[in-house]
Amino acid sequence: MxxxxxxxxxxxxxxxxxxxxxxxxxxxxxxxxxxxxxxxxxxxxxxxxxxxxxxxxxxxxxxxxxxxxxxxxxxxxxxxxxxxxxxxxxxxxxxxxxxxxxxxxxxxxxxxxxxxxxxxxxxxxxxxxxxxxxxxxxxxxxxxxxxxxxxxxxxxxxxxxxxxxxxxxxxxxxxxxxxxxxxxxxxxxxxxxxxxxTGFYRPNLNLHVQGLAQADKDLFLAQWLNDKTQLSGIVYVTLQQTTEQVARSLSAQGISASAYHAGMDSEQRQSIQKNFMNGNIRLIVATIAFGMGIDKNDIRFVVHYDLPKSIENYAQEIGRAGRDGNSSECLVLANYDNLNILENFVYADTPEENAISYVINEIIEQAKLNNFQWEVVLNSLSSQSNIRLLSLKTLLVYLELAGLIKPAYSYFAEYKFKLKCSENELINKFDGERQTFIKAILESSDKAKIWYTLNFDRMAVQYPSERSRVITAIEYFDEKGLIELQSKQMTEVYQVNSNPMDLTLLNTDMYSRFEQKERSEIKRIEHLLAFFASSACLSQQLAHYFSDPRLQQPCGHCSVCLGNVTTMPATPALKPLDEFKFEQYTNEINKKLGKQTSITLISRFLCGLTTPIFTKLRVRKLTGFAIFEHYRFNDVRLWVEKNISTN
Missing domain, CATH: 3.40.50.300 (P-loop containing nucleotide triphosphate hydrolases)
Structure with missing residues (x-):
């Protein structure tokens, strides 16, 4: 049955x-x-x-x-x-x-x-x-x-x-x-x-937004938590160091709190998570590294000490509260102080147009030499092109969609192994053709003192075999404890379109796609800010954003419905950029970059936005790094452009 x-x-x-x-x-x-x-x-x-x-x-x-x-x-x-x-x-x-x-x-x-x-x-x-x-x-x-x-x-x-x-x-x-x-x-x-x-709206979640200056957050939060010390909850912050700072501040005010972030070692994180799950720890102050996969039914409150990254992130994070269906509080402490930092992260991901051109030229040049195939180690290309790894992967997807490349396969460029028995013992475990095959693997490999490195080219001449058969064999040896196997340097192989393409147009299209993605992400931040500062029902706005038609009227229990429309505090005034001396903060980075210098790179340096070339050149200790991290990237870029043109 x-x-x-x-x-x-x-x-x-x-x-x-x-x-x-x-x-x-x-x-x-x-x-x-x-x-x-x-x-x-x-x-x-x-x-x-x-x-x-x-x-x-x-x-x-x-x-x-x-x-x-x-x-x-x-x-x-x-x-x-x-x-x-x-x-x-x-x-x-x-x-x-x-x-x-x-x-x-x-x-x-x-x-x-x-x-x-x-x-x-x-x-x-x-x-x-x-x-x-x-x-x-x-x-x-x-x-x-x-x-x-x-x-x-x-x-x-x-x-x-x-x-x-x-x-x-x-x-x-x-x-x-x-x-x-x-x-x-x-x-x-x-x-x-x-x-x-099934719809997004959960009637047991009470959404609240409180506009607060940064300096007032710790005291307000401690007072808000005062009657919740026996309840389980999470306070989300953006930066790792803020978890420690907020946890210390709350503890100093008599509220026990544990910090949690990805910078802690694995055992420490697991211990904190376990104690939170079993109720020994009531309050966690965490980055968003905490909560994915947490299925604790009785989380009674989720606080966003800093603004979340997007409405989607906010929805996901408050969704960890009240899974038992009982009433739970979701509070955001909102201001625009870190808005520029939030936006600047987006600008850091957009490659420069000449970096995109570098990648396209690399593909075309290698394809000419290799029968329209292109092999790439992504980490190396990221460093050479000065495109962040995730952005590089995205570029390759865009180039695939544009028809320039098509993924063929990927492989480890290097397979190394050391024997746990003698060569003869390994060979004699097999007979017939297999014995000849295994002998050929050993003889064609490059040998150091202990380690052997597979040489597929030499193997192809000595004993023509499918690459996959060789790999299957050494994996079998590894599984049986006959060898210790190591593989490294992942290489992606693409088939390159053999039909001519307008590469200038392609380059422009690729850059436009990144700019469009950039605008989309900035818009996402604008949506977020408009949502928290809105005079419309928060629950109804969220339901509408996620295409939930069920909530057709105000919820009656969010902060807006209760008459508390958020007023955002004034953002602290920043010193005008024109009052800074351009050469003082840019001379060192210009020398480091040499011919690679550009308006975009100098602007990213001043805003503290990392790129592969900055990592390679170790620029963090140079004068000027992150001096303008609280300023809008576009404003800094205009300032750099103006100073370069007048010098």
């Missing part, structure tokens, strides 16, 4: 009924179709793949953006007796091999990985040997350029779905506007009927 979804829900998860939207998604997946679930944070998106994974014939592969998300899910699944595992960078080689063996044997039903794991040639070769029933993409808005957290590697997921012959996909997100939902669905060919939106 076929067991029903309702029976599985009861027997494995102990729930008597599905939450809103869950059954529709689960039924769609169990009927052999793909689906998308756009549910608010904390409303049970994960169950939509966890339950079907119990009955699907093969592996459920989950793409999850953060290690914390994976660990939380794995602990939950283990508590329900469901076999799940992850492959991540924190594991030892032995732990990873144990997981892969479990997947291969069919003992593991759910495997969780980061999207970057799919760049690993060895891992992709492993997946190609494993039947996969369902691809789950968590935080699926990352696949859309119009999403708030676009990640270029996500754009490759439809290609991997085809490559690994995965029939079904499930997309999960809490924060997707209508435009993003359409984009997600189109990329994975998910029909409109299989996209389930």
């Amino acid at each position: 076929t067991i029903s979804a309702q029976q599985l829900l009861q027997s494995h998860f102990g729930f008597s009924h599905f939450r809103d939207g869950q059954q529709q998604v689960v039924d769609t997946i169990m009927n052999g179709e793909s689906a998308a679930a756009i549910f608010p944070t904390g409303s049970g998106k994960s169950l939509c793949y966890q339950l079907p994974a119990l009955v699907l014939p093969h592996l459920t592969l989950v793409i999850s953006p953060l290690l914390a998300l994976m660990q939380d899910q794995l602990e939950f699944l283990a508590s329900k007796g469901i076999s799940a595992a992850s492959i991540d960078s924190m594991q030892t080689k032995e732990q990873s091999q144990q997981v892969l063996a479990g997947v291969k044997a069919g003992h593991i039903q759910i495997l969780m990985i980061s999207v970057e794991r799919l760049n690993n040639e060895r891992f992709r070769q492993f997946l190609a040997q494993v039947p996969i029933s369902l691809l789950v993409v968590d935080e699926a808005h990352c696949i859309s350029e119009w999403g708030h957290n676009f990640r270029p590697d996500y754009l490759k997921l439809p290609k991997y779905k085809a490559q690994f012959n995965i029939r079904q996909t499930l997309l999960l997100t809490a924060t997707a506007t209508e435009k993003v939902v359409v984009d997600m669905g189109e990329k994975f060919a998910i029909g409109q009927n299989n996209i389930v939106l």
Whole structure:
């Protein structure tokens, strides 16, 4: 007899009924179709793949953006007796091999990985040997350029779905506007009927915004928290050092608080998180590194000490409160003091036009020499072109969409191994043709004192074999403890369009796309500011932003509805730029940059915006670095331009 979804829900998860939207998604997946679930944070998106994974014939592969998300899910699944595992960078080689063996044997039903794991040639070769029933993409808005957290590697997921012959996909997100939902669905060919939106509005969350000068925040926050010391809550800040400062300030005022940020060591972070989850720590002051994957039902308040990065981030972060359905408070302490810093981060990501030109020329020149193929190590190209790594990945996606390049494959440029037995012992473990093949691997490798480095060119001459066969062999040796294997320097290989293209026009188009993205991100910040300073119902505005039609009237319980429309305090006046001496702050950086100097680079230096060339030249200690970090980048740029033209 076929067991029903309702029976599985009861027997494995102990729930008597599905939450809103869950059954529709689960039924769609169990009927052999793909689906998308756009549910608010904390409303049970994960169950939509966890339950079907119990009955699907093969592996459920989950793409999850953060290690914390994976660990939380794995602990939950283990508590329900469901076999799940992850492959991540924190594991030892032995732990990873144990997981892969479990997947291969069919003992593991759910495997969780980061999207970057799919760049690993060895891992992709492993997946190609494993039947996969369902691809789950968590935080699926990352696949859309119009999403708030676009990640270029996500754009490759439809290609991997085809490559690994995965029939079904499930997309999960809490924060997707209508435009993003359409984009997600189109990329994975998910029909409109299989996209389930449950609405964004949660009536148990009381949204409040309080306009405050920066100097008044600590006292106000301590007073606001005074009657909440027995409740669990999170205070979000932007910078790591602010977590420590605010936690100290609250503790000095008699309110126990623990700081949490990505700069702490892993054990310390895990200890704080564990104590927060079990109630030993009530209040966490954290950067947004805290909270992803946290499924604590009784968080009674979330405070934004600093402005969040976007409305989407705000929605995601307040969504961690009140998951038990009980009333919870969400407070923002708002001012415009750090607005310029927030905007300047956006300007730091836009490559200069000549940097884009450098990349395009590199592609064309190498393609001429290599039969229209281009090989690239991204970290090296980022340094050479002076384009930030994420922006470089985005540029390559844009060039792919424009038809210049097409991803072919990626590989590790170097495979090194050392023997754990003698050469003869290794060779004699095999017989016939395999013995000859293994002997050829050893003889063609470059040998140092201990380490061997695979030489694929020499191997191709000595014993012509598929590259994949060589890699499979040495991975097998590694798995069996016969060698210790290391691989490094990921190389991406692209096929380059052999038809002539107008490269000047292409360069202009690429730069325009980045400028458009820049304008879009600045607009996102403007939306955020307008939202917090608005005289309209906050809950209704949020619902409208996320295409939730259910809230047609003011909520009646946000700060605006309660008569407290935010008045933003005046921003502290900055000293006029014309009162600064240009040469005093730019002479050192000009000398360091030499011929590479430009108006944009000097402006970024003065605003404290890092680029690969700044990292290489170690400019942080130079006079002038970050002297104008509180000024608007565009104003600084105009000032630099004016001074250069008059000198």
